[in-house]
Amino acid sequence: MPDGANSVLYVEGLKTVFKVRGGEVHAVNSVSFDLKPGELLGVVGESGSGKSVTMMSLLGLLPSPPAEVREGRVIFDGRDLLQCSPAELRAVRGLGVGFIFQDPMTSLNPVFTVGFQIMEPLRRHLGMNKEAARKRAQELLELVNIPDAAQRLGDYPHQFSGGMRQRVMIAIALACDPKVLIADEPTTALDVTIQAQILELIRELRQKLGMAIVWITHDLGVIAGIADRVIVMYGGQIVEQAPVGELFARPRHPYTRALLQTVPSVLGERAPKLKVIEGQPPMLTATPTACPFRPRCAQAFDRCARENPARRAVGRGHDVACFWDFDSNGPVAAAESAANA
Amino acid sequence: MFTFALRRFLIAIPTLLIISLAIFLLLEAAPGDPLGDVPLTVPPDVKEKMRAALGLDSPWFVRYFLWLKQFFWVEPLNLVDYIFGTDYAQGMQRVISFQSRQPVMQIIAQRVPQTLTVVGMSYLIGVSIALPIGIYSAYRQYSWFDQIGTLVSMIGFSVPTFFSGVVLIIVFGVKLQWFPSIYDTMHQVTDWESFLKQVRQMAMPVMVLSLYNAAQISRFMRSSMLDNLNQDYVRTARAKGLTETVVLLVHVLRNSLIPVVTVIALGVPTIFGGAIITEQVFKVNGLGQQLITSIHSNDMPMVMTLTFIFAILIVTFNLIADLLYGILDPRIRYD
Numbered sequence A: 001m002p003d004g005a006n007s008v009l010y011v012e013g014l015k016t017v018f019k020v021r022g023g024e025v026h027a028v029n030s031v032s033f034d035l036k037p038g039e040l041l042g043v044v045g046e047s048g049s050g051k052s053v054t055m056m057s058l059l060g061l062l063p064s065p066p067a068e069v070r071e072g073r074v075i076f077d078g079r080d081l082l083q084c085s086p087a088e089l090r091a092v093r094g095l096g097v098g099f100i101f102q103d104p105m106t107s108l109n110p111v112f113t114v115g116f117q118i119m120e121p122l123r124r125h126l127g128m129n130k131e132a133a134r135k136r137a138q139e140l141l142e143l144v145n146i147p148d149a150a151q152r153l154g155d156y157p158h159q160f161s162g163g164m165r166q167r168v169m170i171a172i173a174l175a176c177d178p179k180v181l182i183a184d185e186p187t188t189a190l191d192v193t194i195q196a197q198i199l200e201l202i203r204e205l206r207q208k209l210g211m212a213i214v215w216i217t218h219d220l221g222v223i224a225g226i227a228d229r230v231i232v233m234y235g236g237q238i239v240e241q242a243p244v245g246e247l248f249a250r251p252r253h254p255y256t257r258a259l260l261q262t263v264p265s266v267l268g269e270r271a272p273k274l275k276v277i278e279g280q281p282p283m284l285t286a287t288p289t290a291c292p293f294r295p296r297c298a299q300a301f302d303r304c305a306r307e308n309p310a311r312r313a314v315g316r317g318h319d320v321a322c323f324w325d326f327d328s329n330g331p332v333a334a335a336e337s338a339a340n341a
Numbered sequence B: 001m002f003t004f005a006l007r008r009f010l011i012a013i014p015t016l017l018i019i020s021l022a023i024f025l026l027l028e029a030a031p032g033d034p035l036g037d038v039p040l041t042v043p044p045d046v047k048e049k050m051r052a053a054l055g056l057d058s059p060w061f062v063r064y065f066l067w068l069k070q071f072f073w074v075e076p077l078n079l080v081d082y083i084f085g086t087d088y089a090q091g092m093q094r095v096i097s098f099q100s101r102q103p104v105m106q107i108i109a110q111r112v113p114q115t116l117t118v119v120g121m122s123y124l125i126g127v128s129i130a131l132p133i134g135i136y137s138a139y140r141q142y143s144w145f146d147q148i149g150t151l152v153s154m155i156g157f158s159v160p161t162f163f164s165g166v167v168l169i170i171v172f173g174v175k176l177q178w179f180p181s182i183y184d185t186m187h188q189v190t191d192w193e194s195f196l197k198q199v200r201q202m203a204m205p206v207m208v209l210s211l212y213n214a215a216q217i218s219r220f221m222r223s224s225m226l227d228n229l230n231q232d233y234v235r236t237a238r239a240k241g242l243t244e245t246v247v248l249l250v251h252v253l254r255n256s257l258i259p260v261v262t263v264i265a266l267g268v269p270t271i272f273g274g275a276i277i278t279e280q281v282f283k284v285n286g287l288g289q290q291l292i293t294s295i296h297s298n299d300m301p302m303v304m305t306l307t308f309i310f311a312i313l314i315v316t317f318n319l320i321a322d323l324l325y326g327i328l329d330p331r332i333r334y335d
């Protein structure tokens, strides 16, 4: 369970709804998690599970309408970001929290030089003059290992390769030395060798700068390599949370277990055929009143249709939102799950 | 970039020559006789002499090359002489209007200021109100401002200027008597009073034309902004903590302007040619009106020269639009 003390970021009961034609999409439902200083928190889940929407909700980056952050608290720097004015939020974006997005080809503005784009947050948040900002921008490009940094400041994004552009994005996100870096599938659009280079760079930067990182991905292999702790999302909820070793060793949610089986050769011997999780992820048009994974779950039983399981602790820093107990291979007692909820 | 510009410029020359030949042949093939108005009582041999005096007795290609020489050689020399007081032209035959027997270029030079003040002004006003309207409508898509903007530009777009012009004349010229309904070309601005009179007489034609221009360009600006507002780089700009003003007026606008600027450049030649109808409605005797009168009286040299000048403008502004595109969009490299 999340714990407010000594976290850089503490999220509780976050709920985000999209108003769409003919109803609502409940994209994020009662999501709670925290982030410790210097920690790398992996967030996994299949497409549409609400990973991006969760993170965008924290800093008001979703277009509203249609998005509405309906409930919850987001504590950062001793205050609730959901209660902040737009101007206060803007002061946090880029300064306290940096963002990297999935597609480096489109995330940079094509008509401005990368130098200009790196200098922007420096001038805006740190009040640097042109000279100082340029110097810092060059240092940042060197920091993310872009050769000829001084010359490349004057280049436009299209003059960089995909991997180099993602490095530029990282430089922008880290420009003001944020406490938290949120990386939304930063390597998904890159090919495997470039992906490995970016991961290496992030490891290096973590060592040097010590920021906390939220790393969104659907690649469990990546998570195994860099995360300290993992949260697994499904249908807009956190279904399991555990330290990375624990998660891979003792997955306690049927979805996590299925997810791990889809990863080739991470756990022991190679499966003869790549497993897929049958069925479709849900589209939630209202607050869920049953387990959202039920239609695809092999363990599902009658209680799963009546209640939406709350998260219950199953070990140190390990909790799961499921009524099934894999230790005893039977349903958990109703009282126990309620007590821990 | 420079070599591209030079290459495009060199290609433009044969293009224009072909266009000039095409215009000439079309006018040649068109029915109508410059001497059609000469009374039947004039004896045929006198008529032949008149024809020879206009140069109409020689075959078409001779006349075409003569026109080419006059347009590209004699007229520029005359211009130089006029500016520097020299005498390079040495009385060589200029392009002469059949109708007024005056050099065509002189007439055009007299007409250009009327067209530029009225039609050029409307274009400027149209563009400068269209851009902010387009930007704000896109930012507040589907707001009441946007809805009204859509309605007004639909009207400006679909109601022809000869109709909206006449409506304005009836309302403001005839009923309310605020503005004169006929444009006085001879009016000279000498003091505040006469300046106000000039503003009043320009008001209606400028209103009609700028509504028409603004309608088109604001729609274009709006859709270009909307295209860009959904781009990923906008999210990046917001995630950097930039203010909405900077996101909108620096990041989004700079990208959205690229296609709009080229459309604005491409529209400039229509200032000279396209306002023919409005000039006619408000009796502004600018270039457009001159073209109509000359067509009516089969004034071949005049029609030929005016049409060709429009062609030059269109080709030139096409080139300018292309170059602007390359300047504004760093992804485009002409080499």
Ligand SMILES: Nc1ncnc2c1ncn2[C@@H]1O[C@H](COP(=O)(O)OP(=O)(O)OP(=O)(O)O)[C@@H](O)[C@H]1O
Pocket (backbone or CB within 6 Å): A018, A020, A025, A027, A045, A046, A047, A048, A049, A050, A051, A052, A053, A054, A066, A218, A283
């Ligand atoms: N603008 C929107 N309007 C309506 N619904 C939306 C909108 N944006 C997201 N959603 C809904 O929110 C849900 C979660 O989307 P989200 O982008 O967070 O998924 P994700 O986990 O990041 O997936 P991916 O791995 O594909 O990025 C989706 O089911 C989607 O239908």
Ligand code: SF4
Pocket (backbone or CB within 6 Å): A253, A254, A255, A291, A292, A293, A294, A295, A297, A298, A299, A300, A301, A304, A309, A321, A322, A323, A324
């Ligand atoms: S709560 Fe029930 S349906 Fe949901 S994952 Fe657990 S066993 Fe499956």
Ligand SMILES: [Mg+2]
Pocket (backbone or CB within 6 Å): A051, A052, A053, A184, A185
């Ligand atoms: Mg996503």
